[in-house]
Every structure is written in structure tokens, then in C-alpha cells.
Amino acid sequence: xxxIEAKAEARSNAAGRPELLEASDQQIEQAVAAADPMVLRxxxxxxxxxxxxxxxxxxxxxxxxxxIAKPAxxxxxxxVRDKAAAFLKSYRDAGAGPIGQGPAERLPESLALVxxxxxxxxxxxxxxxxxxxxxxxxxxxWSATPTPEQLENxxxxxxxxxxxxxxxxxxxxxxxxxxxxxxxxxxxGGTWHENRYPGARVDTPSRSYTNLFGVDFPYxxxxxxxxxxxxxxxxxxxxxxxxxxxxxxTEVRSLTWHEASSMWEISLAGPEGExxxxxxxxxxxxxxxxRPNIPQIxxxxxxxxxxxxxxxxxxxxxxxxxxxxxxxxxxxxxxxIPELAALDGTQLTVFQRTPQWLFPVPGYQSPAPAExxxxxxxxxxxxxxxxxxSFYGSGPxxxxxxxxxxxxxxxxxxxxxxxxxxxxxxxxxxxxxxxPQLVEIMTPAHPPWSARPVVVDPExxxxxxxxxxxxxxxxxxxxxMTPTGIVDGDGNAHEIDVVVYAxxxxxxxxxxxxxxxxxxGLTLEKLWEKDGARAYLGCMMPGFPNLWTLYGPxxxxxxxxxxxxxxxxxxxxxxxxxxxxxxxKSIEPTEEAYWRYNRQVDELNATKIWxxxxxxxxxxxxxxxxxxxxxxxxxxVREHLLHPDFADMDIH
Numbered sequence: 001x002x003x004i005e006a007k008a009e010a011r012s013n014a015a016g017r018p019e020l021l022e023a024s025d026q027q028i029e030q031a032v033a034a035a036d037p038m039v040l041r042x043x044x045x046x047x048x049x050x051x052x053x054x055x056x057x058x059x060x061x062x063x064x065x066x067x068i069a070k071p072a073x074x075x076x077x078x079x080v081r082d083k084a085a086a087f088l089k090s091y092r093d094a095g096a097g098p099i100g101q102g103p104a105e106r107l108p109e110s111l112a113l114v115x116x117x118x119x120x121x122x123x124x125x126x127x128x129x130x131x132x133x134x135x136x137x138x139x140x141x142w143s144a145t146p147t148p149e150q151l152e153n154x155x156x157x158x159x160x161x162x163x164x165x166x167x168x169x170x171x172x173x174x175x176x177x178x179x180x181x182x183x184x185x186x187x188x189g190g191t192w193h194e195n196r197y198p199g200a201r202v203d204t205p206s207r208s209y210t211n212l213f214g215v216d217f218p219y220x221x222x223x224x225x226x227x228x229x230x231x232x233x234x235x236x237x238x239x240x241x242x243x244x245x246x247x248x249x250t251e252v253r254s255l256t257w258h259e260a261s262s263m264w265e266i267s268l269a270g271p272e273g274e275x276x277x278x279x280x281x282x283x284x285x286x287x288x289x290x291r292p293n294i295p296q297i298x299x300x301x302x303x304x305x306x307x308x309x310x311x312x313x314x315x316x317x318x319x320x321x322x323x324x325x326x327x328x329x330x331x332x333x334x335x336x337i338p339e340l341a342a343l344d345g346t347q348l349t350v351f352q353r354t355p356q357w358l359f360p361v362p363g364y365q366s367p368a369p370a371e372x373x374x375x376x377x378x379x380x381x382x383x384x385x386x387x388x389x390s391f392y393g394s395g396p397x398x399x400x401x402x403x404x405x406x407x408x409x410x411x412x413x414x415x416x417x418x419x420x421x422x423x424x425x426x427x428x429x430x431x432x433x434x435x436p437q438l439v440e441i442m443t444p445a446h447p448p449w450s451a452r453p454v455v456v457d458p459e460x461x462x463x464x465x466x467x468x469x470x471x472x473x474x475x476x477x478x479x480x481m482t483p484t485g486i487v488d489g490d491g492n493a494h495e496i497d498v499v500v501y502a503x504x505x506x507x508x509x510x511x512x513x514x515x516x517x518x519x520x521g522l523t524l525e526k527l528w529e530k531d532g533a534r535a536y537l538g539c540m541m542p543g544f545p546n547l548w549t550l551y552g553p554x555x556x557x558x559x560x561x562x563x564x565x566x567x568x569x570x571x572x573x574x575x576x577x578x579x580x581x582x583x584x585k586s587i588e589p590t591e592e593a594y595w596r597y598n599r600q601v602d603e604l605n606a607t608k609i610w611x612x613x614x615x616x617x618x619x620x621x622x623x624x625x626x627x628x629x630x631x632x633x634x635x636x637v638r639e640h641l642l643h644p645d646f647a648d649m650d651i652h
Contacts (some may be wrong), residue, residue: 017096017377017378019374019377019378020088020091020092020096020378021092021095021096023092023378025085025089028085028088028089028092029081029085030371031088031371031372031374031375031378032081032084032085032088032375033081033371034369034371034372035081035084035371035372035375035382036372036386036389037070037071037077037080037081038068038069038070038071038113038114038115038116038389039114039382039385039386039389040080040081040083040084041053041056041080041113041114042110042111042112042113042114042385043084043110043114043379043381043382043385044080044083044084044087045106045109045110045113046101046102046106046107046110046381046385047087047099047102047380047381048083048087048102049102049103049106050083052079052083053079053080053083053113054113056071056072056076056079056080057071057072057073057076058070058071058072058076058116059071059072060116062424063361063362066393068115068116069115069116069117070116084379088378088379091380096378099380101133101381102381107128107131107133108124108128111127111128111131111385111388114385114388114389114392115389115392120397120635122635123397123633123634123635125635125638126634126635126638127388127391127392129212129638130208130212130387130388130391130392130563131384131385131387131388132212132213132215132383132384132387133381133384134212135212135213135215136174136212136213137212138171138212138566138567138569138570139171139174139175139570140171140174140175140570140573140574140577142175142577142581143577143581144581146176146580146581150580150581150583151176151177151178151580152178153280154177154178154280154281154576154579154580155178155179155180155278155279155280155281156168156172156177156178156179156180156279156280156281156282156283156576157179157180157181157182157264157266157277157279157281157282157283158172158179158180158181158182158283158284158285159181159182159252159282159283159284159285159286159514160181160182160183160184160190160284160285160286160287161181161183161185161188161189161190161237161246161248161285162188162189162190162191162192162193162233162285162286162287163189163190163210163211163233163285163561163562163565164190164285164287164550164551164561164565164569165181165183165190165283165285165550166188166233166236166237166240166242166285167211167285167550167562167565167566167569168283168285168550168565168569168572169181169240169242169245169246170213170236170240170242171569171570171573172573173240173241173242173245175573177573177576177580179245180245180247180277180279181242181245181246181247182246182247182250182251182252182266182268182270183246183247183248183249183250184249184250184251184252185248185249186248186249187230187234187248188233188234188236188237188243188246189229189230189233189234190233190285190286190287190290191287191289191290191311192226192229192230192233193230193233194290194311194312195226195310195311195313195332196226196227196230196313196315197226197310197311197313197332197335197336197500197502198313198336198339198340199335199336199337199338199339200225200226200310200332200335200336201223201224201225201226201335201364201365202223202224202229203223203331203454203455204223204560204561205222205223205390205391206219206221206222206223206224206228206229206390207219207222207383207386207387207390207391208387208390208391208393208560208562208563209224209229209560209561209562210232210562211236211562211565211566212566213240214232214235214236215383215384215387216376216383217232217235218373218376219368219373219376220367220368220373221366221367221368222363222364222366222368222390223361223364223365223455225365247270249270249271250268250269250270250271251268251269251270252266252267252268252514253267253268253269253274253514253515254266254267254514254515254516254517255267255282255514255515255516255517255547256516256517257517257518257519257544257545258278259519259520261278262280262545262546262585262586262652263278263279263280264278264279264280264281264282264546264547265277265278266278266279266282280546280579281546281547281548281576281579282546282547282548283548283550283569283572284511284547284548284549284550284552285550285551285565286511287551288505288507288510288551288552288556288628289504289505289507290311290505291505291506291509291512291513292309292310292311292312292501292503292504292505292506293503293504293505293506293507294309294501294503295327295501295503297478297480297481298479298480298481299480299481299482300481302481302482302483303481303482303483303485303496303499304483304484305484305485305496305497305498305499306497306498306499307498307499307500307501308499308500308501309500309501309502309503310332310333310336310500310501310502311505319340319343319346319498320343320344320345320346321343321344321345321346322346322347322497322498323346323347323349323485323495323496323497323498324340324346324347324348324349324496324497324498324499324500325348325349325350325351325485325486325494325496325498325499325500326340326348326349326350326351326500326502327351327478327499327500327501327502327503328351328353328501328502328503328504329350329351329352329353329354329355329356329462329502330356330452330454330502330504330617331356331452331454332502332504333350333352333462333502334356334358334454334456334461334462335454336500336502337350337462337465337466337471338460338461338462338464338465340500341465341468341470341471342465346470347470347472348465348470348471348472349471349472349474349486349494349496350466350471350472350473350474351474351477351478351486351488352473352474352475353475353477354444354446354451354616354617355441355442355443355444356444356451356452356453356454357421357422357425357444357448357449357451357453357454358425358428358429358453358454358456358461358462358463359421359424359425359428359453359454359455359456360428360455360456360457360458360461361455361456361457361458362457362458363457364455364456364457364458365457365460366457372386391560391563397633398633398634399557399558399608399630399631399632399633399634400633401417401418401449402449402557402608402609402610403415403607403608403609404607404608404609404611404612412447413447413448414447414450414609414612415609418447418448418449418609421448421449422447422448425448426439426443428458429442429443429463432461432463432464432467433463433466433467438466438473441473441475442463442466445614446612446614446615446616447609447612447614447615448609449609449610450609450610450611450612450614450615450617450619451610451615451616451617451619452617452618452619472494474488474489474492474494476488476489476490476492477489479491481499484496486499504618505618507618507627507628508532508533508618508621508622508627508628509533510528510533510549510552510553510627511524511549516544516547518541518543518544518545518547519543519544519545519588520543522543522544524541524544527541527542527543527544530623531623531624531625532553532621532622532623532625532627533552533553533627534553534554534594534598534601534627535549535552535553535554535594536589536593536594536597536598536648537568537571537589537597537640537641538551538552538553538554538555538564538568538630539552539555539568539571539572539641540588540589540594541588541589541594542588542589542590542591542593542594542650543588544588545586545587545588545650545652546579546586546587546588547588548568548569548571548572548575549568550564550565550568550569551564551565551568552568553627553628554598554601554605554626554627554628554629554630555568555628555630555637556619556628556629556630557629557630558630558631558632558633558634558636558637559634559637559638563634564637567637567638567641567642568641570641570642571641571642571643571644574643574644575587575644575649578644578646578651579651584651584652585652586650586651586652587649587650587651587652588649588650589648589649589650590648590649590650592648593645593648593649601630601631602625604631604632605625605626605629605631606625607631608629608631610626610629611626
């Protein structure tokens with residue numbers, strides 16, 4: 001048994017639940033009263049099969065960007081709570097020991113009870129995986145046992161120790177495949193190691209943002225701030241024993257495929273200086289939002305104050321009492337602005353080119369109720385069912401809400417659902433801003449979802465910050481920078497001490513700045529020069545054998561990031577399995593398969609809201625196509641990556 005397996009078994013076989021054994025009836029009832037009643041409904045039904053939980057009246061309500069079901073009346077709510085409390089008391093009185101997961105055949109119905117509607121048949125396997133009842137559901141299951149020699153003769157180099165690279169390492173370690181991780185930073189976490197600007201927080205529920213094997217990690221916030229996200233990745237590296245395999249402060253300069261040896265040569269720079277490694281396979285976990293995009297502004301090199309990008313926030317920097325300019329108002333800017341506005345004596349000037357659609361989520365910045373965390377520790381399957389609900393969101397067909405309806409006639413939006421989202425967002429703007437002119441300024445010209453929307457806390461958002469006396473909003477653009485500040489588009493001079501660039505990342509430059517040379521001297525730059533980054537199934541390119549990109553071109557949107565990493569890594573390891581077991585040297589997609597897949601991607605993406613010409617953002621590239629977004633649903637992504645079609649491959 002591997003170390004990973006042993007630790008997992010130890011956690012699942014933990015003797016008893018001391019907190020529950022000491023809990024009073026009143027404590028149990030208080031915990032249940034603070035729980036999500038729909039989660040309790042499905043969970044208790046899974047464990048007990050209680051028929052009284054089946055036909056309860058429900059209503060659907062809007063929650064931020066999605067619509068959810070909830071008990072329609074007090075009687076239905078009381079039924080769920082009473083059943084859950086009775087189960088917990090009985091479980092406590094029986095000693096609170098290990099307990100089964102209930103009948104597997106009941107699970108689809110139980111999950112449907114959580115969301116208040118049946119799960120689409122085609123999406124069911126994905127949804128069951130997402131419960132993490134099997135935390136290794138996306139691991140490699142060897143079709144035959146490799147010999148020690150076969151394993152010894154195959155090595156993988158992972159680039160990046162963020163969420164994708166750490167998962168890759170854990171899965172390779174579990175499979176017994178040799179690996180090394182190269183990480184340019186001095187710690188793990190990738191974007192959550194780098195992005196520590198005030199207000200940095202996920203806009204995806206934390207429970208579904210993390211890995212299947214992290215289902216029991218304590219989540220003190222429904223939407224984790226950067227400190228908690230970093231804490232999770234440190235836990236992953238240590239809990240599963242991969243930290244010691246990471247070479248920190250080591251940056252890959254280039255990758256070169258050597259045909260004669262069927263090996264990649266990796267040129268890197270690290271604490272030991274410049275050197276090279278060789279590896280049979282490469283897995284890149286570098287993401288695509290990791291290299292800062294710094295705008296070119298006339299005179300910026302003359303500015304005498306301090307300046308930095310949000311992804312390079314100085315450790316412990318205090319801007320109290322400073323005159324600060326924030327340039328850029330995407331998700332990062334909107335998270336940062338309220339934090340800086342609240343500092344004593346700080347004067348904040350916000351330079352906004354494009355406003356973004358805001359979707360309020362009550363409690364977005366609040367910690368999870370203590371009672372909910374108590375249930376995580378004491379109610380069997382609570383973490384699993386909470387994870388499932390947070391992942392399900394608006395359903396497995398979520399990406400279909402981005403479809404353009406060609407028969408829909410509206411000057412501002414692309415479909416009925418899109419219009420409804422716009423109206424809700426404008427209603428929120430009007431509820432916060434009394435000034436009609438400011439409402440107009442903060443109303444985007446592009447349709448909702450044609451650019452990345454911003455999740456905000458309705459009680460403390462950028463809109464509240466804009467109403468403060470110490471905050472000025474500039475929408476005329478920037479003419480130039482001077483030694484003492486910024487001249488805006490109207491010619492007004494703003495005296496500034498610190499400039500913060502909230503200007504995003506080089507999102508179209510996948511794998512930048514590495515130089516990657518494949519078979520026959522073909523460079524990745526050459527492959528992509530015509531119309532931007534592409535990949536077969538988002539992870540492989542013809543001419544670049546044994547190279548897989550985690551979260552590569554056209555992978556944004558169909559699944560949350562960690563899930564995309566998991567299904568892609570499982571796919572990559574099945575390709576590696578074929579090489580290892582059959583003593584083969586290389587695998588890559590054919591040109592025909594590459595272009596067949598990408599034609600479909602482009603055709604479908606042209607029907608999505610992000611193809612709307614009013615949108616100007618990283619979702620759409622200068623080539624007239626998106627290099628980031630996928631048009632496929634989550635279950636379609638999973639189906640694509642479930643098993644390699646080796647007929648689409650050149651294998652040697």
C-alpha cells in the first residue's frame with residue numbers, strides 16, 4: 001500500500017467522532033438549523049431511505065449567478081431538520097463509529113433531492129465523481145501491472161507546483177511513475193502563491209475549487225480568500241508527500257524534443273545556475289493567467305513613485321495614507337478597490353476603461369457558520385454532499401446559458417436568460433447607487449457573460465467604495481504618466497504616490513515565455529502563429545510528442561479548474577500507460593484529429609455570447625476566435641477525456 005493510500009485509509013477509518021459523542025440534543029439541533037436543508041435532505045435519504053423526504057414542496061430562488069431550489073414552506077423545512085437531527089442523535093447514541101455510504105443504486109435519487117430536480121442521465125457519472133465518495137475516481141487504474149524495469153525507464157517532468165502540478169504529482173506517485181516538479185516560485189500554490197493583493201478571493205465555491213482527494217479539508221470560507229487557498233495547497237503538498245520532489249526557484253527556459261532518444265531536453269535556471277534535464281514526458285501545470293500583462297503608457301518609466309502589478313504585491317505592504325491609483329477594473333480591480341478605499345487617510349483614484357457585470361452573492365466574503373463546519377466533522381457524507389451541491393451550480397448544461405439565440409431581438413443581450421441576468425445586475429446597481437449617471441457609467445456595453453462577470457458581496461463591493469469621499473472614478477482613459485502622477489484622457493493631472501496595475505495577464509500566450517521545439521524543429525510559436533493557441537482536447541499538439549498541457553487552450557468554462565486538471569491528467573496518464581506497458585517511445589495527436597477537434601471548437605464558440613463584438617477582453621483574441629473558452633458542457637469535457645482514442649494518435 002502506498003503512503004497516499006495508507007493516509008487515506010487512516011482518515012476513513014478514524015475511530016468514532018468525539019465531538020458528536022459529547023454533543024447534547026440541543027447542540028445537534030442548532031447545527032442542523034444552520035445547515036443547508038437541501039443537502040440534509042439528499043444526505044439523510046441516502047443514509048436512511050426515508051420516504052418522507054421525497055415529495056416536499058419546493059421553490060426556486062435566485063442566488064447570485066444561479067437559481068437554486070429550497071423548501072417552499074416551514075413545514076417542509078421542519079421535516080428535513082427533524083429527520084437530520086433524529087439521525088444524528090441515533091448515530092451518536094450508537095457510538096458514532098464508521099458508517100457506510102448507503103446503497104449505490106440510491107445515490108442518483110439522493111443527489112437529485114439535493115438540487116430539487118433529476119440529474120441529466122448523460123451527466124450522472126460526472127456528478128457521482130464529484131461527490132468524492134471515491135476520492136481517487138480520477139486516478140489511473142492500470143490495465144496490467146508494469147514491470148519494475150518499465151517504470152524505471154519512464155520519467156515525467158511536471159512544470160509548475162500550483163493546483164494542476166500538485167495533482168499531477170500525486171497521481172503519478174500513486175501510480176508508481178517517476179516524476180520531478182519544477183517550480184519557479186519559492187512555494188507551492190501557483191496563482192495563490194503569487195496573488196496576495198488585498199481582497200484576493202475565489203469566485204467559485206471553495207468546495208468545488210479543490211480536488212476530489214481534498215474533500216475533507218476544512219473550508220472556513222464558502223469562497224476562500226487567498227490565505228486559505230494557499231493553506232490548502234500547502235496541505236496538499238505535505239499531506240500527500242510531494243513537496244520533497246519539488247525543485248523550487250527553478251524556471252524552465254526551453255523544451256526541445258530529441259528524436260533519436262525520444263526524450264525532452266529541459267533547459268532551466270535555478271539555484272545551481274543554468275542546467276539541463278532529460279525526461280520522457282512533460283506535463284505543464286503553468287496555467288494561463290500567470291504572466292502579468294503590463295500596459296504600455298507614455299511616460300510610465302518616468303514615474304517617481306512605486307508601481308507594481310497585483311500579482312506582484314509586495315509582502316506586507318501598507319498603503320495607509322497614500323495617494324493610490326488603480327489601473328484596471330476587471331475581477332482583480334473590483335476586489336482590490338474596496339480594500340484600499342477602507343484604509344485610513346488613503347486617497348484612491350480608479351482608472352476604469354470597461355465596467356463589468358456584477359452578481360451579488362450574500363455572504364460572499366463571510367466565513368462559513370461554525371455549525372456547518374461541525375457537521376463536516378460529525379455528519380457522515382456531509383462534506384461529500386456539500387461538495388456536490390457547490391459543484392452542480394446551475395446544472396451540467398451550465399455552458400448552454402452562454403448560447404446566442406439567433407431569433408432573439410434585443411439591442412443589449414443575446415437571449416432571454418441573458419436579458420434576465422442583465423436586468424438583475426442593473427437592479428443591483430440601482431439599489432446601491434442613487435446617481436443615475438453613475439449607474440450608467442457602471443453599466444457595461446457588452447452582454448452579461450460575454451466577459452468574465454464579477455461576484456461581489458452585496459454589503460461590501462466596489463459600488464460601496466465608489467460612494468466614499470476618498471475615492472475618485474476616472475473613465476476618460478490615460479494620456480500619460482508623469483514623475484508625480486497620471487494625466488487622464490481629459491487632460492486632468494492626478495497626483496499619485498503608488499500605481500497598482502490590475503491589468504490582468506497575458507492570457508493568450510499559453511506556455512509563455514518558454515521556448516518549445518518539437519519534432520523536426522517545429523516550434524510552438526510557429527504552430528500557433530496563424531490564429532493563436534490551439535490543442536487537441538485542450539491538452540496535446542501534433543509535432544510535440546509526450547507533452548500534455550493542464551488547462552491548455554480552450555479549456556476555460558466547461559468545468560471548474562481543478563476538475564479540468566483531474567480529467568486531463570487521468571487522460572494523460574492513460575497515454576503514458578500505453579507507452580509504458582507496450583514499451584513505446586512517443587505519442588501525439590495526428591494533424592487531422594487536431595484540426596477536426598479545433599474546427600468543432602471554433603464553430604461552437606462562434607455561437608456563444610463571448611463571440612459578441614461588443615466584448616473586448618481576454619476571452620476573445622485578435623485572431624477573431626477565443627483561445628481560452630470551451631463551448632462544451634462539463635459532461636462533454638469528461639466524455640472527451642475519459643479514454644484516449646488511439647486512432648487519433650501517431651504512436652511510435
